[in-house]
Amino acid sequence: MLKQALAQNGLVAILRGVRPDEVLAIGEVLYEAGFRVIEVPLNSPQPFDSIRSLRSQLPPDCLIGAGTVLEPAQVAQVQAAGGQVIVMPHSDPKVLRAAKAAGLYLAPGVATPTEAFAALAEGADVLKMFPAEQMGPAVVKAWLAVLPAGTVLLPVGGITPDNMRVFVEAGVKGFGLGSGLFKPGLSSTDVAHRAKAYVAAWHALA
Template structure:
């Protein structure tokens, strides 16, 4: 279901710093703009409350997940809160195995082909290419030439509506969007404006792919 959600719209909203009282309104705006995967990093205020509120609020075709998941215990907490996706900055096998055992979708962070192959062998659904700022589209294309067919790479870090095309041309299938989409304290209206700009760029650049 994660790959299917990303096929419809390959943009993942990363809401680092989101507060629970902001979650429903911002979730509504993101869903209306076309986002179908929303991530609340665990270093946000009361992240499990926000995850629960988003899961209650949004339709079933929108996956809710947690980012910056570092331990197997946090995997359990995310699932108990209603989260369905585990996103990690690294690829710790203990966390990967806990997420798979809990039947959750899994997106570990990788920065080398060795890490990518290891994460896939542990059952990763998609790979978070992090930090994307240090990866050129040429590097991404080279990775995809050797990784198993169908591997989904999601660059995270420094992605803007203007630089999406060069990564898409290299073969990526989506992006994780952080501070370019949401920063703590932003209004739902501001997030909506940025979300629409990203979705418009996504549609423009993927219509011919």
């Protein structure tokens, strides 16, 4: 279902710093704009409350995940809150195995081909290329030449509506969007405007 959601719209919303009292309004405008994967990083205020709110209120075709998952024990907490996707900044095999054992979708962070192959061997569904600013489209193209056919790379870090094209032309099928889409202090109306700009840029390229 994760790859299906990304095929519909390859943009993942990363709501780092979002509060439980505002998350539903933001989630609703993201869904309306076309987002089908929303991530709440665990270093946000009361992240499990936000995950629980999004999962209970948004339609089933919108996957809700947790980001910055660093420990196997957090996987169980995410699952208990209704989270369906585990997103990591790294590729700790213990966390990967816990996520797969729990039946959750998995998007570990990778920064080298060695990490990418190792994460796929552990059952990663998609690979988060992080930080994208340090890699660029040339690295994407080189990786995709050697990774298994169908591997989904999601660059994360510094992605804007204006710089997606070079990555798409290199072969990526989606992006993780952080502060360019949401940062603490933005209203749901602010996020709606940004979301629509990203989605328009994505559909112009996809």
